[in-house]
Amino acid sequence: MTVRIATWNINSVTARLPKLLEWLDGAKPDVLCLQELKCATDSFPFEAVKELGYEAAAHGTGRWNGVAILSKLGLTDVVRGLPEQPGYLADDALLPETEPRAIAATCGPVRVWSVYVPNGREVDHAHYRYKLEWLEALRRSVLEDAAGARPFAVLGDFNVAPTDEDVYDRAAFEGLTHVTERERAALAALQTAGLRDVVPRPLKYDRPYTYWDYRALCFPKNRGMRIDLTYGNKPFVEAVSDSYVDREARKGKGTSDHAPVVVDLAL
DNA sequence: ATGCCCCGCCCCGCGGGA
Secondary structure (H helix, E strand, O other): OEEEEEEEEOOOOOOOHHHHHHHHHHHOOOEEEEEOOOOEHHHOOHHHHHOOOOEEEEEOEOOOOOEEEEEOOOOEEEEEOOOOOOOEOOOOOOOOEOOOOEEEEEEOOEEEEEEEOOOOOOOOOHHHHHHHHHHHHHHHHOHHHHHOOOOEEEEEEOOOOOOHHHEOOHHHHOOOOOOOHHHHHHHHHHHHOOOEEOOOEOOOOOOOOOEEOOOOOOOOOOOEEOOEEEEEOHHHHHHEEEEEEOHHHHOOOOOOOEOOEEEEEEO
């Protein structure tokens, strides 16, 4: 069987609902991992995606973060949040908050995590340390599935460009997050767990960027970054028959600033 | 043309994104 899995930082599932339904209808993924829902679990458009044949599991609290998994292949063993997931202590908060940034489910023959890794904001900011801790918690959380015989992958917005080739101009990111050694080391640690970066092909130009800032004509000028990633275990990676970034979904008004990444598996 | 930022929030400038 062929299984199509995709990941998309949707930047508000409410504002993007028409675009989401249009994209599902066209690309027809069997499984879709969503990030940045910006809505509470109860406000997720379960009925709208059900009409297109998708079951959904969502994990959101409101205006920030939020993740979901849509599936046509069944949706079982849902886990909300990473085991041992660190919380973030905001400047004006008394207690750290455990944010909705991860959800897992088994969809037919495949198990997936949909993750939205913390941004980090600035190097050495409390949010940057939180980002590094979060990636370490992710690594610990996937050890068993990563070593298993069942195809397994972590898909989502990792907020890290794995190499200098994954940003349009390395010099433009000097001193900024997403490209630092510590972030890349925390990301690369997933490989010691047995996971590999499934690099998609671009549909245009030479690099498979997945994010372009809304400002300054970044998309037409292809000033992008590859930060939406798929980390698969051996059975998953060996089944990959194709992977691409659907930059068409980034065109026009009312789009997310991220493009969906599609991975096809021959199982 | 892909075209100069956009989201949510107890209304509107601000925090956050990267």
